[in-house]
Amino acid sequence: MTREPARLAAAETVAVELGERGYDILIGPGLIAGAGPELARRFPGARYAIVTDETVAGHHLEPLAASLTDAGLAYSSIVITPGEASKSFEVFGDVVDGVLSARLERGDLLIALGGGVVGDLVGFVAGVVRRGMRFVQVPTTLLAQVDSSVGGKTGINTRHGKNLVGVFHQPSLVLADTGALDTLAPRDFRAGYAEVAKYGLIDDPAFFAWLETHWQEVFAGGAARIQAVATSCRAKAHVVRIDEKETGPRALLNLGHTFGHALEAITGYDGSRLVHGEAVSIGMVLAHDFSVRMNLCSPDDAARARAHLEAIGLPVSPRQVPGGVGTADDLMAAIFQDKKVKRGRLTFILTRGIGQSFIADDVAPDVVRAFLAEQI
Amino acid sequence: MTREPARLAAAETVAVELGERGYDILIGPGLIAGAGPELARRFPGARYAIVTDETVAGHHLEPLAASLTDAGLAYSSIVITPGEASKSFEVFGDVVDGVLSARLERGDLLIALGGGVVGDLVGFVAGVVRRGMRFVQVPTTLLAQVDSSVGGKTGINTRHGKNLVGVFHQPSLVLADTGALDTLAPRDFRAGYAEVAKYGLIDDPAFFAWLETHWQEVFAGGAARIQAVATSCRAKAHVVRIDEKETGPRALLNLGHTFGHALEAITGYDGSRLVHGEAVSIGMVLAHDFSVRMNLCSPDDAARARAHLEAIGLPVSPRQVPGGVGTADDLMAAIFQDKKVKRGRLTFILTRGIGQSFIADDVAPDVVRAFLAEQI
Structure with missing residues (x-):
């Protein structure tokens, strides 16, 4: 042969x-x-x-x-x-x-x-x-x-x-x-897709809209998959170029990751309960909902982000994590353990709408705790 | 108090x-x-x-x-x-x-x-x-x-x-x-002094001449010691500045080190027999003597390098290493293990005289072996 x-x-x-x-x-x-x-x-x-x-x-x-x-x-x-x-x-x-x-x-x-x-x-x-x-x-x-x-x-x-x-x-x-x-197993493909959607949600509303229309083709393979990977890589390459050592704007790539890392830590990094991309999916929805709570983002945009991730089959709430995620205090403790916490101030990636994320480095821990208490 | x-x-x-x-x-x-x-x-x-x-x-x-x-x-x-x-x-x-x-x-x-x-x-x-x-x-x-x-x-x-x-x-x-x-124990001070002398031998004949006159003051402490350390650091800082990642001229700092590393390896890095600075002292003398053999350096300059290191109380020949250093083949095997060997060609730091070292990257192994056989 x-x-x-x-x-x-x-x-x-x-x-x-x-x-x-x-x-x-x-x-x-x-x-x-x-x-x-x-x-x-x-x-x-x-x-x-x-x-x-x-x-x-x-x-x-x-x-x-x-x-x-x-x-x-x-x-x-x-x-x-x-x-x-x-x-x-x-x-x-x-x-x-x-x-x-x-x-x-x-x-x-x-x-x-x-x-x-x-x-x-x-x-x-x-x-x-x-x-x-x-x-x-x-x-x-x-x-x-x-x-x-x-x-x-x-x-x-x-x-x-x-x-x-x-x-x-x-x-x-x-x-x-x-x-x-x-x-790849479908669950692993979906988990990776959360990071693809992330690039749209960070600063590329047109890409997010394209994904809403073409996601099935991305899953199926072929030209749409190549385009989705290339657009994602191009977005990441741009951020890496302007901030190689992650001292500034590269932090935008952490959209959904502060909440996500906390969920992963709480679940003991047990992939049978929650894999990274699933945690990021939930984290991105939380970041949007928290931004709504802070009067930064419209409820409609937050709903749109959630609807797309839900359509993919990704989890969008801590309540969907098998075995639960503990209390709001447990989550806050995990957030404070995260290496992106600097001298006690919380840095989050928040958003003003689809594709309008920004770095907020002065988020009050109490407000986050109160928000999380309602989500779990 | x-x-x-x-x-x-x-x-x-x-x-x-x-x-x-x-x-x-x-x-x-x-x-x-x-x-x-x-x-x-x-x-x-x-x-x-x-x-x-x-x-x-x-x-x-x-x-x-x-x-x-x-x-x-x-x-x-x-x-x-x-x-x-x-x-x-x-x-x-x-x-x-x-x-x-x-x-x-x-x-x-x-x-x-x-x-x-x-x-x-x-x-x-x-x-x-x-x-x-x-x-x-x-x-x-x-x-x-x-x-x-x-x-x-x-x-x-x-x-x-x-x-x-x-x-x-x-x-x-x-x-x-x-x-x-x-x-520091006197032996450790002497060993460090080998690297001080090295900076003179690499490219600073005036510093070497100053050391020949002032070395006792360097050992005693005070202003001469500060000057010797500062001159050495300045020399190293200059080389590091022009070649931070050691892709070129920084290799000059390895004067005496290819032979020296081989001697250290042969003696099993046993500090009771040979410490790094002593190995470098012997290595520098070998580098000068080998350069004389290659008709690159005058016998007088090689003798001068040897005499200064000998005056300090540093060893200047493999024959002074307690327990011996094996055969020329043993030394060659150790040299080939050294990470500065690139695709089988031997790179040595050789010299045209006091303070006139240069990188020779095409030294024939057979010539080195024959030279070493006479030194041990």
Whole structure:
């Protein structure tokens, strides 16, 4: 049997303009099976270490490896256990050891093949081995394609919280294979879609309106999916360009995330109850409703945001979380634990309407507590 | 009993010009006991975690802590085991956990109080906690004052080699207390002096000549010591400014280090046999002698370099290493393990005379092996 010829040309290219740390995001189907020639052209002479997890390896390691072999590229592979628990000091040390054992040098590249866990972990490893190696993100979930694989935030978790240890380290290339998303469970696709909708809600009302009309096509695949991923990546690339180290406007990307992180913490990061994108969906609805309460946003716009996420099949209220989310005080404690709290003042992303989000850095904790008490 | 009033004014300030990552190196006596007001002035509102080792804590933790307390600054302290073995994943994880337990935020600072091990480890911790915190280097050895505390190279060791895991992360301030060097054992002072002499040998013949005349005063303390440390820091700051990430001329700082690292590896990093500065001393003499062999350097200049290091009491030949250094093949194997070997070609820092070093990136391994065989 002959292998299907690799499709080398991406349907879309988004350039992340960061000077000497800039890179391209290629978006389209067939990019995993066609990775070899693309890598050979961009990184002549380099060797590779592919890092992936057991689940993703079952779907995508063989086609990627075959493509590298066909292009004459040397690689080794490191397979970790799937799941958030792998963002640990222990697995971090194991992967560092694996990369050093493979005798990769500074000019060689790591390939992060997988979702956000693999991307965050491998990006951190690449950021510290030999004080910084290049790496390629090959995100295989919608969430990773539109969010975590772009922007250079890497890290692992500790007992004190998520992503508290890591570096800013930009990839040298992102290959977002939109065909790979066909292997996702519907719940995971929906969860990633919450972050797609987020870009509309932040500052792109036209994109939000387009999603309201075309979301079924995004789920089905094809040109609409490519367009949704590309628009999301372009939005994120823009914010990253103007605020690489997250000292200012990049915080807009946290729309729905302060509430969302609190819900995730309360549910013990138990994916059977709540995954990240679901938490963000609820968080975005809360952010809109809270903005209505603050007389910032019209009830109609808040209802429209909620209706779209509900149509997708995403949860839109803390009451939908299996097992509940505790008391308003529990949620406030979790919010105060979040690393975006600065010297006791609460920073939230609030909104004046669809696509009109802004950073509010002086929100009074009491008002938030009273609001949350009504939501749970 | 009243405490001696702190001396706030440093005798010398060297600015490391790296744009928004730039910082000052203050050099002079009394800087540890006078740290509090300096920190309060530079970093208003910040809290601190002092990281040091048991040996250094005995000499310097109380005066530093008292100075912070007197200035109204909040701090916690973390004390690690002295020695190179602390540059490990395990101690790294412990210090990260200690910093997070102290609930420091992104605007707070770590203080690395100690020699190169503490500085490299704490710099790495600061580079990754919350994706980058600020830190202050307070180097208490001559080696750390003139070399490792300046330039932002941080890291830990793995079973694959030294400093293979780390980041480039510049400190926000360096306090080089030249009075603290009075607590050093003579052997450790001599070892640090090898790096001082290195700056003369790299590109500053006038400084080397000054050292030949004034080295006893540098050892005795006072103005000559401040001048020697300041000249060294200024030299290193210049190289770091033009090549922060060590892609080019910064390699000059490795004069004597390719041979030196090989000798350290062969002796198992056993400080009772050979410490880093001693290895560098032997390495620099080998680099000069090898340059004579290659008809690059006059025998007189090589003899002059050797004579000065010998006068200090530093070893100048592999034959002086207790227990020997194995065969030429052993040394070559260690050289090939070194991370400065790129795709099989050997890069050495060679010299055309005192203060005329240059990067030679095409040295033939066979010639080196033959030379080394005569030296051991």
